[in-house]
Each structure stands twice: as C-alpha cells, then as structure tokens.
Amino acid sequence: MTKILIVGGGYVGLYTALRLRRRLRPGEAEITVVDPQPNMTYQPFLPEAAAGSVEPRHVVVPLRRLLPGCRVVTGKVTGVDHEAKTATVVPAEGVPTAMSYDVLVLAAGSVSRTLPVPGLAESGIGFGTVGEAIYLRNHVLSRLDVASSSDDPGQRRRALTFVVVGGGYAGVEVFGELEDMARYAMKVHSGLSHADMRWVLVEASGRILPEVAPAMSDYTVKRLVKRGMEVKLDTTVTSMVDGHVVLSSGEEFDADTVVWTAGVKANPLAMRSGMPIDFRGRLICTDTLRARGLQGIWSAGDCAAVPDLSGVDAICSPSAQHAVRQAKVLADNIVASLRGKPLKPYRHRHVGSVASLGLHKGVAQVYGIKLRGWPAWLMHRAYHWSRVPTAGRKLRVLLDWLTTSLTRREIVSLGEIQSPRRDWEVLVRETGHTLSRNTSIG
Template identity: 50%
Template sequence: MPKILIVGGGYAGFYTAWKLEKWLRKGEADVTVVDPLPYMTYQPFLPEVAAGSIEPRHAVVALRRHLKRTNVVTAKVTKVDHASKTATITPEVGEAWEMEYDQIVMTAGAVSRTFPIPGVADEAIGLKTIEEAQAIRDKLLTNFQKAANLEAGPERDRLLTVVVVGGGFAGIEIFAELRSFATDLLKNYPGLTIDDTSFHLVEAMGRIMPEVALETSHWVLKNLAERQAIVHLDTQLQSAVGGKIELSTGESFESDLIIWTAGVMANPVVRNTDFPLEARGRITVQPDLRIVTEEGTVVPDAWACGDVAATPDLTGAGVGGFCVPNAQHAVRMGKQLAKNITAVLRGENTQDYRHDNLGAVAGLGLGIGVFQSGKFALKGFPAWAAHRGYHGLAMPSWERKIRVVSGWANNAVLGRDIASLDNVTQPRAAFEEFASRPKPPAPAEPVAPTAADERPATAPEIGKAAGEPGPAYANPADGEKAAEPVAAEKAAPKRAPRKPAAKKPAAEPAPAAE
C-alpha cells in the first residue's frame, strides 16, 4: 500500500486524515499522522476556555479516539528529506528514527510570532494551545484570591491588572471574555469592586478586528469602554520587564497577567525540509494544494495546507492574494486535500481549493458578540447566539459537540466554575510537604572505658600515639622495669648498641609525663 505521512494533527491534518478514512477503501493506503500532541485543539474555543465557559478537555479532539484507521504517532517531525522520501521522527523519550513515505502532507500549523521586546519572552503567555488557555484561567482566579487578602495598593493593583497585546480576532475575544469573567467573579469577592480591576488591550494599528467593517469595530470599542476595558490604539508595547508595562505613549503600569496575541508564523519545522518557502516562511502551493517551486514546477507526491502553506485565494479577498491563516480555511482545505489525494491514488483529476468567506463571528463575553458578513452585521445577543451556534456545529464529531453544548447548558443553570487549579503545575507539592522520609542515622554512643583504659598512659604509649619512633619503654618515674621491645622492634634487624639514657631523680617528673 502507498504510505501517506501527515505532518501535524491540527485542523488541516486532522481533517485530512479523518476524510481519508471516509473516502479511501480499506487497504487502499496506509495513513500516518505525526504530532507532538495526542489531540487536535479547537482554537476558536480557547477564549471561552480561558473564561471558564468551556472545560479544557472538551475543546480538544483525541486523535486516537476519532482516527480509527490511521496510525497516530505522538512525536515531532524534525526533518524531511523529500528527495529520499524520508522523515526524521523524534519522540519525547527514546531514539529518533527514519520513516519512509510515498506521499507527504505538510500541515504542521503555526506558532505565536513575537518580537524582541524586553520582558515578553519571560513574562507573557500566548493563546495557541489548550494548556495556555487553562493557565490564563487559573492565573486570573488565583490572582483574585490573592488580591482579596490585600489592602488597596500597588501589589493588589498588579494582581488585578490584565494586559492583552494584539487587537485581532483572537486578542479581542480573549480580552472581552476575560473582562466578562472578571466582572462575574466580583460577586464572590465582596471586598473588591470593578474599579479595583484594570484591563488594557494594546494595538499597534489604528483599529481593531480588520476582518469586520469599521462601523462594527467602533461598536466593539464602545462596548468595551462601557465595561471599563481600555483599548490603546496606535500604541506599541516597549517593555514588559518584570511585569512593568511601558507603552510607546509614555504610559506605564504593572501587570501580573500579560497575554500575547499579536500574530502567528508558520511552524519552524518547515525550515528543516527541502520544500520551497516564500518570504514569510510558508510552503508555496498551487490552488489544488500541491507543493510547487517558485517557477511553478510541481513537487511530486508533496502537499501542504493550513497555516503552514501560502495558499492562493481564488476569490481575490485574501490579504496579498493568499488565504488568511484561520480555522475556517484550514478545515475546508483539509477536506479538499483528502479528496485530491484520493483522486491522485485512483488516477483522477484534482480540484482547486476555493472558499468564499461566509463572514466573521466573535464572542465578547456572555451574551455579547458581533457577526459580519459582507455589509450585514449583527451585534449583541443575536451575534453571540450565532457565534455559539456556528462553533458548536463546527466542532468535530458528535461526541465533542455534545460535551461542549452540555457544558454551556450546565453553566447557564449553575454558573461558571470558579475553582482554580493553578497548583496543577506542581502536582506533587502537597504530597512532598507531608511525606514521611527515612530518619537520619543516630550518632554512635561512646563506649564505656574498661579498667585497662583507666590506668595512666605510659610514656611509650603516648609516644606511639604521637607517631614518635623508637622502642617502647616504661615510664622511669613509675619505678617499673623497662618493658620488653614491641613485636615490630623484635622483628627488626639488630642495630649497633647505644648507651641507655641516664636516669633522673625520682622527684623530678619525666618529660613525657608533662
């Protein structure tokens, strides 16, 4: 069977494998997905996960559970040599190995793109993974718990200040959702008010959410202002060292929660391949998602789509002529790519990817949202309902849909869960604190002296203890006869006789006794 290797299990990779299982006959191909994570993350739900509206595990799709006929390898692809059709697979534990393939699909996705701003790498957190979203939620909850025990002052202000960098869809959604979450939390902390909290969004451009009409973006700004959330337009972050925010406008304040959403870039793994890349580091593909060189020559048996590929937008609406890197395109590209691979294996023609944008929808907290499709716009509760309806249906598999929708229903009746699991980063801390450990060995007890030990030490014994050479003689002051030579001296070769030392008067103490 031909071997198909899919590099990456995100939107595009998961949907490619999922649909190949649907369209390929049994035994028609051997499909393998390699990803360092065992699940696909539904990223449009990350803001709601951070705001406690969706349980983290409900926003991911386990690859092994839903890809029944696909080999799932939890590891990284660290190199691709398409000339020899081999890929280097590096697991977290164990030795790397080479995997051969016949067809390869590059869907490694994107990672957060940052700039060398002092403090960002050390203090900020991104919003690309489910772990980041859960950490943001726990951090906000923990900060509220800490702040409730403090008097008004700089430390409490720092704990209750949230900063989001980036005013695109992801930035606005996480900013608005957290503002909604924080406002809801205040009812559980009588000692805190909304005036004690501070929310800042920093955007370098003169507007937010370029995907919607200018009028719609103005409505979002007005809505956020009414909720005491501050948006800094035409402003750049200059420094975040030690949590101290310094803006290009000269403003300065401190924050304990800094979230970075100012752009993404193609997964750096593409640099370790022999595929052609464009200026932004993405793999160049033609409309049917085959990889092509700069001159337009097709690279045989190689495909790419999603955030890692520069895919031409045949509708003409894409920025720079390419499809924008979002979930809407990645899902549909994955489906089309599966069809094209199936067609090639059966000797049929491929089809170009084309998708007319259906519009943009965003949730801005419970009961608030915006929807834009062409010149038509919805705001407020109807848009929020459209947001939840669209993404609830777009979530892969009925099993995941049911979990997400039932979670929404539970929250509507019971409210959001406000328990922080911040200590999950150190799960053994409580066990270690109280765990019994072996006692240190007891010090050796002194041995009781014997009668022989209690007699006065003779001069020869003292001399021997001091390491002095010579025969062992009894102390003349004791009136004792000279002792016999020690065994070692008896065994030594005979030396020339020497005169014995002159005896001293008995009343005079011997030098050794001193």
C-alpha cells in the first residue's frame, strides 16, 4: 500500500486525514499522523477557555478517537530526507527512528515568533496551547488573591498589572476575555475595585487587528479604552527582566503578568530539511498544494506559501479559514494523483473575520458586512462553533455556554495544578529532616 505520512495533527493534518479516510479505497493506502500532542486544539476557543466560558477539555479533539484506522504517533519530526523518502521521528519517549513514506504531507503549522527581549523566557507567558490557557487563567485569578491579601501598595500594583504583547486576533481576544473575567472576579474581593487593575496592550504597528478594515480596528481600540484599558500602538517591549517592563516609549513599570502573542512564524522543518522556502520560511507550493519541484510532497496551512488565486493577496494568509479549506483540496488532489487523475487548484472566497472582546462584546466583518457589540459576539460564537470538529464537541461547547449564561462564572484559581508536587516535596523533605534530627538526638 502507498504510505502517506502526515506531519502535524492540527487543522491541516486532521482534516486531511479525515478526508483521505473517506476518499481512499480499502487497502489503497495507509495513513500515519505524527504530532507532539495526541490531540488537535481548536485554538480560536483558547481565549474563552482561559476566561472560563468553555471547559478546556472541550477545545481539544483526541486524534486516535477521530482517526480510527490511521496510525497516530506521538512524537516530533525533526528532519526529512526526500531523496531517501524518510522522516526522522523523535517519539515522546524512546530513541529517534526513520519512518519511510511514499507521500508526505507537511502540516507542521507555525510556532510562536519570539524576539531577543531580555527576560522574555523567564517572565513571559505564551498563549498557543490548552496548558497555557489553563495556566494563564489560574495565574490571573491568583494575582487577584495576592493583591487582596496584601497591604503593600507596590505589591498590589504589580499583581494587578496585566500586559499583553501583540495586537493580532489572539492578543486582542485574550486581552478582552481575561479583563472581562477579572472584572467579574473583582466582585468577591473586598477592598479591591476595577480601577485598581491596569491592562496594557502593546502593539508594534500603528493598528490592531490588521485583518479587518481600519474603521473596525479603530472602533475596537475605542471600546477597549472606554473600558479603562490601555492600547499602546507603535510601541515595543524592550525588556521584562524580573517582571520590570520597559517600553520603547521610555515608560517603565512592574507587572506579574506578561502574555506574549506577538505573531507566529512557519515551523522551521521545511527549512531544516532543505526544501524550497520563501522569505518567511514557508514551503513554496503550487496552487494545487504540491511542493514546487518536489515529487510526492504536499503542504497547506501556516507552513505553506500557497498562491492566492482570489487576488486578495499574493500568498494565502496564515489562518484557520484557509487551513480547513486547503486540507479538503489537498486530500482530494492526493487521491487524484494516486489514481492518475488531474489536480484541482485551490480557490476560495474570503468570508471575513470575527473577534471576541469579552462576554457579549465583539467585532466582525463578514462578506463586507460590519457588526459590533452583541451581534458580532454572537457571530463569532456561531462561526467558530460550526467549525469545531465532531458533533460531541459541539454539544459540549454549547452546554458550557448555556451553563455559564444560566449560572455565575467560576472564579476559583486552581493554583496547585501549576506545580502539583511542590507541597508533597516540601512535606517529604520536612519529614526526612525531622527523622534525621530525632535520630541524631537519640
């Protein structure tokens, strides 16, 4: 059988495997999916998971359950030898192995774009996984607890200062959702008020949400500022050592929370493997999603440079909207190539963009129609709910929203899950110390 190796279990990897399973005849090919995580994360719902509107488990889909009949390998592909048609796979545990293939689908997606900012590794918090969303929720709620329990003005001010770096969709949505959650949580903290919090969004360019029209971007800034939040455009963070944030404008302040959402870049796998890449490190593909100049290699999504035949952009932008649509065409073209049939080019009609700014707040631009407030927020939820894989996940998300609307938000910080063994290790050390002291006295 033809060996199809799919590198990555995100949007492209999952939807390509799903469609191949439906289109291929029994015994025609075997499909292997390799990803560092055994599940696919629906990232547009991460801000709501961080804010507590959606249960974190409900924004992930187990790959093995969704892809019966496919082999799912939990590991990382570190390199591809196209001449030998092998990929080096480093499993979660064990030694690296060489996995052969006949057809390779590079769906490794993107990674966070970081900069050499002093203190970023120690003080910054990423936002691209469920684990980071859970951590961030607990961290923000714990900062309210710290401020409520302290009489030190400096400590309270530092604990209640929250910074988000990056004004794209992820940055704006997590900025709005977390502030909305923290504002609600303030109700149970006597001695604190919303005015005690400081929320700062830092964006290097002259506008936020570059995917929407400038008027919608300006509207979003005005709404955020009206809520008492700060939006600093044409500004960068030059240092955050020990939580001391220094901006390019010269402003300095302390913050316990710095969330880094300053864009993404293509996974470097194609570059490391000597494949043809563009100036952004994306694998250069034809409009049929086949790697240019390479036989048997296909790609789509954030790690692929695919011509935009709609004329909106020269190259398709990195978005979930493109990834899901490209996966369908990619799978169909793989089947067509195996059967000697002509390939179809990828064409699309841009639907628009939606963004949530917190509960009952949002902006949207769909098919040229601009929406704000409640209608945009409902559009955001409806669109992304329709894109969540499996009927079971859709039902769970819907029940989460219903529960949140009928009851109060959960504002409990489960801080112990950040380091669950800390108390246990302290107890064991104290017990050992006590036993040693009693033995020496005896």
